[in-house]
Amino acid sequence: MATVGRALLIIALCVALYGVVASIYGARLGRPAWVASGRRAVYVVAALCTGAFAILELAFLRSDFSFATVASHSSTTTPTFYKAAAAWSSQEGSLMLWVWLLSMWSSLVLFLTRRRLRRVAPYATAVLLGFAAFFAALLVFLETPFGVLAAVPAEGNGLNPLLRHPSMMIHPPMLYSGYTLFAIPFAFAVGALITRQVGAADWIRSTRRFALGAWFFLGIGILLGARWSYAELGWGGYWAWDPVENASLLPWLTGTAFLHSIMIQEKRGMLKIWNVSLVLATGILSILGTFLVRSGILDSIHAFGASTLGVPFVILITIMIAGSIGLVVWRREALRSEHRLDSLLSREAIFLANNLVLVAMAFVVFWGTFWPLIAEALTGDRRALGPPWFDRYTVPLALVLVLLSGVGPVIAWRRATASNARRNFVVPLVATLGMGVLLAALGVAQRPLAFGMFLCGTFVLASVGQEFWRGVGVRRAMTGERPPAALFSLVTRNRRRYGGYLVHVGMAVLFVGVAASTAFNNARDVRLDVGQRVAVGNDVFTYVKPTSRISTTSDGRLEKISLGSVVTVSRDGRTLSTLRPERSYFPSRDATLGPLGRFFEGEATSEIGLKAGLRGDIWAAMTPDKQALRPQIEEGDRVFAAASGKLPDAVEARLLGQALRGIADRYVADPPPATFRLITSPLVTWIWLGAIIVFLGGLIAIWPGGRDAQRRTARARHAARVAKELGTPARGPQTVSATGSAPGADLG
Amino acid sequence: MDILALLVIAATIVAAGAVLAGPLRARGVQAGDERGDRLAELQARKEAKYREIRDTEMDFKTGKLSEDDHRTLDRQLRAEAMEILRAIDDEG
Amino acid sequence: MVPARKRRIRLVVALSAAVLLAVALVYTSVNSSSKAVSPSQLVTAQVGQSYQLTGKVLDGSVQTTPDGVDFRVRDRDGSTSVPVSYTGVVSDAFREDREVIVNVRKEGSGFVGEHDSLITKCPSKFTEDATKSQKS
Numbered sequence: 001m002a003t004v005g006r007a008l009l010i011i012a013l014c015v016a017l018y019g020v021v022a023s024i025y026g027a028r029l030g031r032p033a034w035v036a037s038g039r040r041a042v043y044v045v046a047a048l049c050t051g052a053f054a055i056l057e058l059a060f061l062r063s064d065f066s067f068a069t070v071a072s073h074s075s076t077t078t079p080t081f082y083k084a085a086a087a088w089s090s091q092e093g094s095l096m097l098w099v100w101l102l103s104m105w106s107s108l109v110l111f112l113t114r115r116r117l118r119r120v121a122p123y124a125t126a127v128l129l130g131f132a133a134f135f136a137a138l139l140v141f142l143e144t145p146f147g148v149l150a151a152v153p154a155e156g157n158g159l160n161p162l163l164r165h166p167s168m169m170i171h172p173p174m175l176y177s178g179y180t181l182f183a184i185p186f187a188f189a190v191g192a193l194i195t196r197q198v199g200a201a202d203w204i205r206s207t208r209r210f211a212l213g214a215w216f217f218l219g220i221g222i223l224l225g226a227r228w229s230y231a232e233l234g235w236g237g238y239w240a241w242d243p244v245e246n247a248s249l250l251p252w253l254t255g256t257a258f259l260h261s262i263m264i265q266e267k268r269g270m271l272k273i274w275n276v277s278l279v280l281a282t283g284i285l286s287i288l289g290t291f292l293v294r295s296g297i298l299d300s301i302h303a304f305g306a307s308t309l310g311v312p313f314v315i316l317i318t319i320m321i322a323g324s325i326g327l328v329v330w331r332r333e334a335l336r337s338e339h340r341l342d343s344l345l346s347r348e349a350i351f352l353a354n355n356l357v358l359v360a361m362a363f364v365v366f367w368g369t370f371w372p373l374i375a376e377a378l379t380g381d382r383r384a385l386g387p388p389w390f391d392r393y394t395v396p397l398a399l400v401l402v403l404l405s406g407v408g409p410v411i412a413w414r415r416a417t418a419s420n421a422r423r424n425f426v427v428p429l430v431a432t433l434g435m436g437v438l439l440a441a442l443g444v445a446q447r448p449l450a451f452g453m454f455l456c457g458t459f460v461l462a463s464v465g466q467e468f469w470r471g472v473g474v475r476r477a478m479t480g481e482r483p484p485a486a487l488f489s490l491v492t493r494n495r496r497r498y499g500g501y502l503v504h505v506g507m508a509v510l511f512v513g514v515a516a517s518t519a520f521n522n523a524r525d526v527r528l529d530v531g532q533r534v535a536v537g538n539d540v541f542t543y544v545k546p547t548s549r550i551s552t553t554s555d556g557r558l559e560k561i562s563l564g565s566v567v568t569v570s571r572d573g574r575t576l577s578t579l580r581p582e583r584s585y586f587p588s589r590d591a592t593l594g595p596l597g598r599f600f601e602g603e604a605t606s607e608i609g610l611k612a613g614l615r616g617d618i619w620a621a622m623t624p625d626k627q628a629l630r631p632q633i634e635e636g637d638r639v640f641a642a643a644s645g646k647l648p649d650a651v652e653a654r655l656l657g658q659a660l661r662g663i664a665d666r667y668v669a670d671p672p673p674a675t676f677r678l679i680t681s682p683l684v685t686w687i688w689l690g691a692i693i694v695f696l697g698g699l700i701a702i703w704p705g706g707r708d709a710q711r712r713t714a715r716a717r718h719a720a721r722v723a724k725e726l727g728t729p730a731r732g733p734q735t736v737s738a739t740g741s742a743p744g745a746d747l748g
Numbered sequence: 749m750d751i752l753a754l755l756v757i758a759a760t761i762v763a764a765g766a767v768l769a770g771p772l773r774a775r776g777v778q779a780g781d782e783r784g785d786r787l788a789e790l791q792a793r794k795e796a797k798y799r800e801i802r803d804t805e806m807d808f809k810t811g812k813l814s815e816d817d818h819r820t821l822d823r824q825l826r827a828e829a830m831e832i833l834r835a836i837d838d839e840g
Numbered sequence: 841m842v843p844a845r846k847r848r849i850r851l852v853v854a855l856s857a858a859v860l861l862a863v864a865l866v867y868t869s870v871n872s873s874s875k876a877v878s879p880s881q882l883v884t885a886q887v888g889q890s891y892q893l894t895g896k897v898l899d900g901s902v903q904t905t906p907d908g909v910d911f912r913v914r915d916r917d918g919s920t921s922v923p924v925s926y927t928g929v930v931s932d933a934f935r936e937d938r939e940v941i942v943n944v945r946k947e948g949s950g951f952v953g954e955h956d957s958l959i960t961k962c963p964s965k966f967t968e969d970a971t972k973s974q975k976s
């Protein structure tokens with residue numbers, strides 16, 4: 001099977017290369033047959049990649065250890081869900097996932113646009129197949145997932161237990177979906193530049209959809225990573241400005257900017273150079289992000305070692321950058337703006353400001369992430385920047401961003417009426433002022449940045465709330481629907497607007513959560529004896545008792561040994577919660593660690609004791625003192641080493657189990673003090689809630705129009721036609737709007 | 749390499765080749781539909797313009813625009829919409 | 841004001857803000873960053889200076905302390921090692937022969953790790969060579 005898999009990839013590489021040539025040939029010589037063949041090449045590559053990926057997945061699910069990658073990343077004791085996901089925990093497996101996702105999304109997009117964008121599509125196809133060929137070549141020549149082991153081992157290494165968390169398994173596919181989806185607007189931008197179609201409404205409409213989808217998935221991927229970090233790792237944080245984290249954030253920031261500025265181009269034909277540059281930059285940053293994770297050029301917790309893939313990626317990125325700049329310069333005539341900003345008091349202007357802030361943020365993150373390399377290039381010294389530097393710039397920028405997202409909804413497109421705008425700000429400002437007074441009374445103003453964020457968040461919620469309120473009022477005035485129905489039809493008929501509002505509400509909630517949990521958390525690192533208690537902020541944590549358990553798999557094999565604790569949290573004498581933080585030890589296969597020792601010296605994971613709530617989280621992690629068990633373990637090692645080979649396997653296994661049970665029981669009976677990290681943190685859950693709201697809003701915005709919109713469009717067309725046929729163009733619209741009847745109402 | 753694998757690979761190559769060659773051998777593949785392209789472009793522009801008109805109406809009804817401003821803007825946008833309709837009609 | 845003049849003013853304001861931000865970025869990144877070094881480069885370390893140390897945990901050098909861990913860091917491909925005394929959170933992944941990043945300050949003959957600055961590189965994915973099957 002591995003041979004078939006390998007062959008499929010080689011065929012895919014050849015087909016991709018053929019497709020590049022066929023598409024360009026067909027486009028340049030006006031031969032639609034070749035263009036069609038080029039498009040089919042994408043479908044064929046998708047089918048081949050699906051086949052190859054299926055072979056790989058089957059190998060993992062069947063625990064076929066003749067596959068080298070299966071042997072090193074999975075085992076028979078790995079639960080089925082994680083077996084399937086282990087396929088992409090390796091370098092070669094993740095590349096396979098990347099190219100599979102790319103080919104699937106490309107097929108979908110080219111299928112959906114097969115009758116449109118006829119001039120642009122062939123070049124876009126060529127670019128997408130170029131990417132596919134690049135990754136296929138990596139898989140064929142450098143990092144094959146179908147390497148075969150001559151001696152098939154009986155058991156695999158297993159998946160690193162740190163990764164055995166659902167979030168961590170969905171995190172890569174989400175991220176890669178985001179990255180590969182951003183390759184599509186990139187490809188269509190290249191095509192649009194070559195064919196001078198950057199001003200085309202059709203290009204705008206299609207590109208916006210793809211970018212929105214990419215933004216959606218990439219955002220989920222980033223969020224999942226943050227959630228995993230908080231809920232699984234022992235440090236209690238969710239964002240560390242790690243280079244790889246930053247690398248995934250960069251295309252998301254520029255993508256967000258693009259989603260806003262493309263609307264300006266749609267309405268006013270402006271910012272063509274800006275938009276096409278943003279799209280190209282986002283595509284480049286996506287490839288850069290993919291590259292950074294596996295290159296080892298920056299020091300990161302996601303360090304996947306120096307690899308052989310650095311050079312090919314650098315070449316690809318260089319080509320992309322040079323090509324992008326060249327294309328924009330070559331086609332600069334076609335990128336001239338058709339109009340100018342009508343007024344600074346317009347939603348377009350707010351969007352422009354939002355763009356500047358987002359790009360500034362992206363630049364800050366980029367600079368901070370690559371500073372080690374820049375410094376090394378300039379001075380010979382490699383230098384590193386820590387989170388405080390990033391926070392110093394991103395926090396104020398985030399404040400401005402949230403503030404703008406509260407201003408935008410209140411301002412009309414094109415040119416707002418100043419007096420109306422002033423009036424519309426009254427409610428949000430009053431609400432913000434009120435909140436400000438309330439929070440100041442509670443002492444929140446001591447942390448000015450967090451205080452500022454709370455105020456901006458209030459402003460956003462108030463202004464968007466006002467919008468929803470008014471919108472529902474408009475709907476009810478038109479149709480007399482009851483409020484829930486009115487709200488529903490309001491949102492479904494104005495998906496972009498209200499989906500967008502929801503996204504902004506979600507972001508405000510998210511940032512409020514970040515501000516609160518960063519500025520007002522209380523953390524203690526302590527060493528506690530059983531029965532001891534410690535105060536963290538207003539809460540008292542008590543180490544009640546130690547726990548231990550041995551977990552076995554369904555077929556009786558030992559999966560892990562967990563040493564933990566029971567901790568109660570109380571405030572003013574009232575128990576708030578009981579937490580059970582643990583540390584789990586997975587056995588290592590390294591026999592040099594000792595027959596008993598290897599059960600305690602393999603990989604370890606933390607089980608966080610977490611009580612999440614709307615008002616705040618209580619978070620506890622513990623580290624048991626393994627040193628205290630050392631003497632017992634070492635003695636056991638000696639005994640079993642001496643007895644090795646002298647007992648039948650079954651007996652030895654049973655005695656081993658008993659010995660481990662004894663050590664675990666001893667830990668509970670005579671527990672040494674344990675080290676705890678205890679954190680109480682307000683509003684952390686708001687971060688995850690805010691994210692869910694953001695993605696809900698995104699879904700609403702993406703949701704396709706459907707028949708409803710078409711029907712409305714048809715009625716509107718007839719109305720316009722009526723207006724045209726009734727009188728001269730100048731009078732037409734007046735007639736329609738003066739009646740205020742069906743046509744005008746239909747448009748709403 | 750066993751026979752089965754060899755057969756599967758050979759079959760795949762043949763199938764891929766057939767799919768790719770399909771459009772090249774078929775007659776009557778529609779010529780570059782220039783007109784269809786222009787029409788699609790105009791349709792997209794029309795949809796965008798209609799969205800603008802709806803947005804402006806929404807802006808007015810939710811109190812962001814005065815009646816005068818709305819009327820002026822609405823008139824201008826509808827005129828632009830009719831230009832697009834005219835162009836669509838011209839494409840015929 | 842003439843529209844063209846208004847536009848030019850806007851452009852100047854925007855560019856000035858951008859230049860200011862860029863200058864602030866560069867200035868602070870030069871001042872706030874710490875030198876990233878490997879153990880062999882710490883030979884010339886100055887007392888009181890902060891460094892970002894990257895390297896591998898030396899086999900057999902790990903000693904757990906009540907507040908953290910004492911260990912030695914060696915070059916990725918070499919044997920020069922330096923002692924680090926660290927307090928703060930120790931990741932689950934931390935163990936011998938793992939790559940770590942830690943901010944240190946020279947004190948006496950050894951180095952003191954900045955609180956909570958120890959990052960252990962996740963060893964799980966993309967192991968360097970497939971033959972090192974024991975590690976993951």
